[in-house]
Amino acid sequence: MAEAPKNEFWRDLKPIENSQKPDALPEVYLSKVATDDDRYYVPFSDTVGSRPLWINVKDNTWSDVLRAKEAGLVNRHYHPHEVFAYTISGKWGYLERPWTATAGDFIYEAPGEGHTLVAYDSGEPMKTLFSVT
């Protein structure tokens, strides 16, 4: 189980036995995913890279941390899927959309949206967690 409780009121609760249904696929747990270690990032350009966290090769869906060390661009593209984004640091947006995202901001993008991702020079790297499902 997870870390042992101290005085938390749930300390005597028992886990579910056989908690994964037959044929359930493995889960993923990754600590401190928005690392500054370049080795984790696949370069997209001189300033932009992606750290893959999870890839579903059957459905073409994924989660990654997108990072732009300074001003950055991900050329225009189109998503047939839903996209969930949570901004961890820095500043970014889409040329096509009215908002500008900074740390703590959430975005849901509906299937059928085209966009051009831009990262600003904000004094810190832009890091955003994306789940494209």
Add this chain to the structure above:
Amino acid sequence: MAEAPKNEFWRDLKPIENSQKPDALPEVYLSKVATDDDRYYVPFSDTVGSRPLWINVKDNTWSDVLRAKEAGLVNRHYHPHEVFAYTISGKWGYLERPWTATAGDFIYEAPGEGHTLVAYDSGEPMKTLFSVT
């Protein structure tokens, strides 16, 4: 468009025209979602609440910020969907799983997993962004 660029190299790029395909549904942009303002949270128990960010009533999928002000419990349950989690603050886990999550940690849960969510007394509220797709 998003905030005007200053000297970013992409400053002369033009947005895609008609960037949303016909019948594309609206997107969501929400700033600073992991608020401490109680009014945003639907109480699940004395210590645990959920701030809904996005709900798809057709597919029974959603994104929310789950918050436990101190030690907390979400009784055991089962997900037929995929779950993506990003820990914003505090400490939590599942009784059934080996890891303990703190700020910056990512979790992917495969469909077919049952679990009992527990939040620890860590000196700060547990806040985690979940997308259940």
